[in-house]
Amino acid sequence: MEKNSGGCFSNLxxxxxxxxxxxxxxxxxxxxxxxxxxxxxxxxxxxTQQQPLSTLIVLGSGGHTAEMINLLLVxxxxxxxxRFYIAAATDNMSLQKARVLENSWADSSGVKGISAEFMQIYxxxxxxxxxxxxxxxxxxxxxxxxxxxxKIRPQVVxxxxxxxxxxxxxxxxxxxxxxxxxxxxxxxxxxxxVKRLSLSGLLLYKLCIADQFFxxxxxxxxxxxxxxxxxxxx
Amino acid sequence: xxxxxxxxxxxxxxxxxxxxxCFDALVKVVDSQEVKxxxxxxxxxxxxxxxxxxxxxxxxxxxxxxxxxxxxxxxxPSIADHLRSASLVISHAGSGSIFETLRLGKPLIVVxxxxxxxxxxxxxxxxxxxxxxxxxARPQTLHQTIAGMDLKSLLPYSPGDATPVAKLINRFLxxxxx
Numbered sequence: 001m002e003k004n005s006g007g008c009f010s011n012l013x014x015x016x017x018x019x020x021x022x023x024x025x026x027x028x029x030x031x032x033x034x035x036x037x038x039x040x041x042x043x044x045x046x047x048t049q050q051q052p053l054s055t056l057i058v059l060g061s062g063g064h065t066a067e068m069i070n071l072l073l074v075x076x077x078x079x080x081x082x083r084f085y086i087a088a089a090t091d092n093m094s095l096q097k098a099r100v101l102e103n104s105w106a107d108s109s110g111v112k113g114i115s116a117e118f119m120q121i122y123x124x125x126x127x128x129x130x131x132x133x134x135x136x137x138x139x140x141x142x143x144x145x146x147x148x149x150x151k152i153r154p155q156v157v158x159x160x161x162x163x164x165x166x167x168x169x170x171x172x173x174x175x176x177x178x179x180x181x182x183x184x185x186x187x188x189x190x191x192x193x194v195k196r197l198s199l200s201g202l203l204l205y206k207l208c209i210a211d212q213f214f215x216x217x218x219x220x221x222x223x224x225x226x227x228x229x230x231x232x233x234x
Numbered sequence: 235x236x237x238x239x240x241x242x243x244x245x246x247x248x249x250x251x252x253x254x255x256c257f258d259a260l261v262k263v264v265d266s267q268e269v270k271x272x273x274x275x276x277x278x279x280x281x282x283x284x285x286x287x288x289x290x291x292x293x294x295x296x297x298x299x300x301x302x303x304x305x306x307x308x309x310x311p312s313i314a315d316h317l318r319s320a321s322l323v324i325s326h327a328g329s330g331s332i333f334e335t336l337r338l339g340k341p342l343i344v345v346x347x348x349x350x351x352x353x354x355x356x357x358x359x360x361x362x363x364x365x366x367x368x369x370x371a372r373p374q375t376l377h378q379t380i381a382g383m384d385l386k387s388l389l390p391y392s393p394g395d396a397t398p399v400a401k402l403i404n405r406f407l408x409x410x411x412x
Contacts, residue, residue, distance in 0.1 A: 042406045053407065063329035074400040079409050156407065186403055191394075192329040194357040212406055214399055217361070228402060232394035234333040 028177075035176050040211050043184060053184075055080040056154035056172075059087040059094035060162025063192060063234075068160055069101055070233055071188065077105060083116040084152045088123045088164050095120070121145060121164055142167050153181040160188040161198050173209045188214040189227075191234050195219050243300075247280040248273055249320035251313055253328045256287040259373040260345050261306075264324065265292040270302045272380045278322065279303060284313060314338075322385070324376070327355035332362065336391040342368040343379055367391045 057072070059065045065087075077083075083102070087094040095118045102116045124138040145167035157172050159165035165187075175181045187210040189201045194217045197205060204210045205224055213227045221229035250264050261283055263269055273281065283292055283306035297303025310316065313331075317323060317338050324343045325331045335342045344359040356370075363370035366389045371379040404411065 043408045063333075066330050070394075071396045071399060074396045076400075076404060076409055079407075184407060186406075188399060190329065191333075192355060192358045194361045196354065196357070198354070212402060214402070216394075230398045230402070233396045233399065234329070234394045 031177055031179075035173075036208060039176075039208060052079050052081045053155040054082055054084070054152065055156040055158065056084045056086065056152055056168065057098070058157070058159035058162065058165040058168060059085055059091070059098060060160070060164060061088070061091045061094065063190060064160055064162050065094040065097050067188070067190060067233060068158065069097060071158070071160075072101065080156060081115045084154060085116065085118045086121050086148065086164065086168065087118075088162070089120045090123060090126065091120075119148060121148060121168075124163060124167070146171055149175065155181065155183050157183055157185040158188075159186070159200075161190045161193075161200050163200055166200055166203060169204060169209050184211045185209060186212050186214070188230075188233070189216065189220065191216045191232055193217070193220065195223075197224065243277075243279050245280060246278045246321040247282055247319055248278045248322045248324060249313075249316050250281070250283040250324045251316075251331055252284060252286040252288065252326045253331050254286055254309070255326055255328070255347070256289070257326050257345075257347050258288045258290040259347065259349065260324070260326065260376075261285050261288050261290050261292060263373045263376050265290075265304070266377075268377050269380065270304070272377055274300075274302050276380060276383075280305075282306070282316060282320075284308070284310065284316070327359045329355075329358055332358065332368070333391075336362075336367060337393050339390060341383075341385040341388055343376070343383070344368055344370050345376060346370065346372055348372060362391075365389070 057068060059068055085095060085098045098116075099118060122137070122141040122144045124141040125134040129137070149168060149171045153175065154172065157169060159169065169185055169187075172183045172185055176183060187201065187204050189197060193201065193215070197220065201213075205213055205227065213224070214230050215221055215224065215227045216230060216232050218229055221227055250260065252260060264281070264283060270281065279297065280303045283304070285292070285306050285308055292304060292306050294306065295301060295304040314334065317335055317340060320340055322343070323335045323340050324345060325335060327344050327346045332342065332344060344363070346353065346356040346359055359368070359370045362368050366387070368388065369379050369383055401411070
């Protein structure tokens with residue numbers, strides 16, 4: 001009897017690393033399945049009704065920032081605060097437009113100081129950049145995104161298309177999986193996308209990373225049925 | 235063409251906008267004699283070109299002897315004033331430019347830049363043209379579009395509304411409706 005139990009015990013201790021490894025993988029798997037299951041489900045009312053939610057807003061060149069500002073004007077800014085704006089390092093105008101918006105809000109509400117921060121992020125790849133150097137710049141950009149996300153740890157992410165939102169949204173999703181911070185990710189596909197999604201939109205849709213995915217034209221809703229059709233925002 | 239008491243034609247400005255892009259093909263074709271003659275024929279008196287990062291420089295003209303007055307500049311912090319004083323806008327296919335013009339209720343011809351690599355911009359221009367809010371053209375076909383356009387047949391564009399998205403986001407986050 002003693003010999004048997006001793007034998008079993010030694011078997012277990014020699015298999016301990018493997019057992020731990022299997023347990024670890026199983027926990028990760030369950031966690032991933034749980035996150036995927038919870039993605040897209042509305043937050044429970046009790047938890048969020050009182051507290052404002054820290055919000056990350058991703059801006060982009062061209063029409064992206066104009067569309068985002070258009071959306072921000074109708075959101076409940078008292079409940080989505082503090083706000084963090086991120087734009088690509090080479091985009092000079094977007095952060096300026098966001099500053100103007102925040103200043104006008106601060107002026108009209110008479111609040112001294114702004115509950116908003118403005119940050120720039122390295123671009124993964126500039127237009128026309130060689131793919132060889134792009135590998136390194138993408139690594140740098142991803143590391144920079146991770147650094148910013150660790151500082152911000154937003155509870156809400158708003159984005160509408162620029163490539164800069166991909167590393168940020170993927171990291172936000174990883175934070176959910178690891179349990180660092182639960183966030184709700186909202187993606188509004190640009191009004192300029194009528195028949196085809198942008199690359200950012202396609203990635204976030206297919207990987208089920210966005211909690212809610214909005215499109216502005218009916219043709220896209222037919223092609224991507226999990227998207228919400230919300231008509232034109234502009 | 236509707237001259238006022240002094241016998242001078244009322245000022246009708248065509249404003250051409252390329253935004254922050256480089257769109258030499260459009261600037262060149264607008265500066266061509268063919269297009270300028272057609273604009274004159276349709277009753278326009280002035281041509282103002284915002285040429286952005288392009289390298290082709292149009293030829294300025296004061297417009298004496300009844301010819302089209304031509305002027306240009308590269309950038310402006312806000313083109314809203316130029317859009318407001320225009321009788322016709324010819325624009326690149328950027329969504330910001332398109333909607334800023336449509337919201338001001340100005341007749342618009344959108345010219346798609348075929349040199350752009352991933353031309354998703356043409357989708358928006360073609361969709362809005364199908365809905366009769368603007369005319370859509372390529373640089374080579376701009377002349378025919380101007381000749382055949384009927385600006386009164388364009389339908390006004392009612393500005394969009396972001397509140398449906400806001401409602402869905404509020405509901406998702408558990409915010410009470412305002």
